[in-house]
Amino acid sequence: SQQGEEDPQALSIQEGENATMNCSYKTSINNLQWYRQNSGRGLVHLILIRSNEREKHSGRLRVTLDTSKKSSSLLITASRAADTASYFCATEKSGGSNYKLTFGKGTLLTVNP
């Protein structure tokens, strides 16, 4: 089953509005990461939050992590048309020697000018 599940699957907002995307996961993790993908090619890393952290900021991005609920959220403030992309969460599992990075299905964000 999918480790990370984002919701919503698609989000359409106006430029200047905030966008919030959520991610839920199932197993214990070392960290959770958010990535962005334009045009179905390579992903770009946005931000990493460790399991002992609750909130992290990077520019217009704010990520929260609630390990008790096994969920995370990504907030993009003051969105721009250039933020239009697919956003994925990924989890690095903890325990053992298998650290594979597992991705969710993504949220397609459309920011309308």
Add this chain to the structure above:
Amino acid sequence: GAGVSQSPSNKVTEKGKDVELRCDPISGHTALYWYRQRLGQGLEFLIYFQGNSAPDKSGLPSDRFSAERTGESVSTLTIQRTQQEDSAVYLCASSLTPGALNTEAFFGQGTRLTVV
């Protein structure tokens, strides 16, 4: 190299032929991942290498798929007897040793495989 490099960028092959996809990770990255992404879908995990070993190959869809890594560097994903359902973008990523402080993955631009 400066980033993760994948070749070829695009590959069109006839059903039943074998294909090899190549990934050159960032130098010094011990972890290497292969993912498959069908059009409009998420990333499907295929295999993960730590050094030259594959602790997790659970995502390989069938025995037609295999992968190897040598010299803790280049990796090759081989698909034998390709089928139309193999058509997808195959993405490779590398990272420093997982469990370390900074384990962000760096992705290549992918190989778009089309089986006709």
